[in-house]
Amino acid sequence: MDQGIWAGAGSAIASIMFMWAMASQFFPSQLETHIYKYTSKLLRGFYPFIVITFAEYSGERLTRSEAYSAIQAYLGSSAAENSTRFKAEMDRDEKIVLSMDEHEEVTDDFEGVKVWWTSTKTTTESKGFSWYPAPEEKRYYRLTFHRSHRHLIHYSYLQHVIKQGNAIKIQKRRRKLYTNKSRYSQDNYSYTKHEWTHVPFEHPATFDHIAMDPIKKQDLIKDLLTFRESKDYYSRIGKPWKRGYLLFGPPGTGKSTLIAAMANLLDYDVYDLELTAVKDNTKLRKLLIEVTSKSIILIEDIDCSLNLSGKREREHGERKEKKDDGGGEEVDESKVTLSGLLNFIDGLWSASGSERLIVFTTNYVDKLDPALIRRGRMDAHVELSYCTFQGFKVLARNYLGIEDHALFGEIEGLMDKKNITPADVAENLMPKAKGLQGTGNGQVEACLRDLVQALEDCEQVLKGRGTNLVEVR
Incomplete structure (x- = not known):
């Protein structure tokens, strides 16, 4: 008997349990406890599958579940190759992201063991204050497997899914620069505050x-x-x-x-x-x-x-x-x-x-x-101190594409006596003529002459300059 037949049987059992819950209101509490205990054991003997549910949000929807996002990445890649229905969404970076469509089922195989993943969604009326209460959607992934494989699923397969899913997320992610300048955005006729924007x-x-x-x-x-x-x-x-x-x-x-x-x-x-x-x-x-x-x-x-x-x-x-x-x-x-x-x-x-x-x-x-x-x-x-001659050589290579020049000796002598920041050095090494970004000898000469002049104009004599110290303990 395949998993679909057992799933139908599970639905029938769930209906029976619901009817029993309604009728049990008329039984004494102690009798109800004993009947429920032995009935549950009997029903479990007929349904050999275990179902694990992974919700999208946890902690009263404050944070998105890391497990859910890892499963989403995993199922959107390796495990969903044979799926026929996907849901396409655009993230904040305007990139298309594919995931399993709601109520879609895919089969995965791990060490010869077959498991089933299902994407589900429930809709309830929002409890928040609003003139037009919008429905609240809750998404889940459900994993179904035979109970005989409980140990393999718990201790190997789930760790495999989370590890592979996180690796896929890292590989596909686009790095972001965040700030905590809070803003408000309108969503379903209510306002939601974002702690970080990026x-x-x-x-x-x-x-x-x-x-x-x-x-x-x-x-x-x-x-x-x-x-x-x-x-x-x-x-x-x-x-x-x-x-x-x-x-x-x-x-x-x-x-x-x-x-x-x-x-x-x-x-x-x-x-x-x-x-x-x-x-x-x-x-x-x-x-x-x-x-x-x-x-x-x-x-x-x-x-x-x-x-x-x-x-x-x-x-x-x-x-x-x-x-x-x-x-x-x-x-x-x-x-x-x-x-x-x-x-x-x-x-x-x-x-x-x-x-x-x-x-x-x-x-x-x-x-x-x-x-x-x-x-x-x-x-x-x-x-990070004032520019040294070694630092200048790095900037000269980056800005002008040179490793040595006749003016390097003069520049080194001036840097031993004057304070100048790397930012000031870089500004003077920036080619000023259009189309001559460090490729012409005349432009290189002009940039180095500008730096020499800037060093000579520095009034502050170097006193006790530290090196670029890195103290690591």
């Missing part, structure tokens, strides 16, 4: 474009790649799979470009967290929960984001006293606290996700509270 992440920077000491650059690359492959290590030592990086240095030294290079190296999404737009610590936790794995959580200019230092807290208190005395109007400021941010970095809530980098940038590292940047929170401190 655009495609298309920054072209790689480590080949970073003007920093080659040895320090390789140390940083090695540290990042080691982190990406350290899931088992973090699990063994009992720590969340995350790592903190503090990037500091004067403006124009390439901090933002380095973040883009890190994201491109690891193939991670970037979540640009604007703390001043976060109402309070509760809101911060909600944002953290929605951050996916394989991502960089970025807080730029952390010294300017919040009143985190003791000095600033005292100044904030003084401003509040003046406001209470009628000295000014109340300003709606973020109520995120230092303790809330620290809990976000390495407290209990930091373990709500995995494989994530937390990156702070600052131009003034001395202004930060030591508790914020200690080891264990910001594990690696990366100093």
Whole structure:
């Protein structure tokens, strides 16, 4: 007897159970319990299949089930090759995504065992306030298999589906740049708030474009790649799979470009967290929960984001006293606290996700509270200083396509005496004449002469310049 016949028998049994539930209201509760117990055992003896349901949303529809999305990717690829009906949808990146149509069934084979997947949808009336209540759709995947294969399905097949589905998702995904500037969108005559909005992440920077000491650059690359492959290590030592990086240095030294290079190296999404737009610590936790794995959580200019230092807290208190005395109007400021941010970095809530980098940038590292940047929170401190001659050679190769020139000696001598940022060097190396992007000798000569002049015009004499330091512990 095939699975379809058993499915029909299951429907008949379900109808009998419904009729029994109606009639059981007239029986004493104790008798009802005993009858239901033995009747269920009897019915299970006639129906040899087990059904597992995977809902699209969990936790009162707050978050989309990771298992559901992995199954959707798996069934849309390898297991649905023989399916005849698909549902085509367009995602936010305007790409067509195929998935099983509702009430479609596909068969999958795993180690000689046949299983059946069915896509189902239920519709109920929305309970939300609205003049025109729109129906609420709930989608599920149902897996049916013979009970004799329970152990294989539970401990091998489901892990296979989730692993393959996640791999397909990663392969097909388009990386994104997120921001927490909340917005409202109209959906079914009601308004739904989105914690994160995003655009495609298309920054072209790689480590080949970073003007920093080659040895320090390789140390940083090695540290990042080691982190990406350290899931088992973090699990063994009992720590969340995350790592903190503090990037500091004067403006124009390439901090933002380095973040883009890190994201491109690891193939991670970037979540640009604007703390001043976060109402309070509760809101911060909600944002953290929605951050996916394989991502960089970025807080730029952390010294300017919040009143985190003791000095600033005292100044904030003084401003509040003046406001209470009628000295000014109340300003709606973020109520995120230092303790809330620290809990976000390495407290209990930091373990709500995995494989994530937390990156702070600052131009003034001395202004930060030591508790914020200690080891264990910001594990690696990366100093991006003024341009060195080695950094200049990287930029000359990128912008002008040259490895050496007669003016290199003069430029090296000036760089040993003057402060100039990589951004200023790059601006002077940018070809000014149309159609001569580094290909003509005259254009190369003109760009290098511009840089020499810029170095000579620098008034600040170099004092105690640090190298591109990477402290990793």
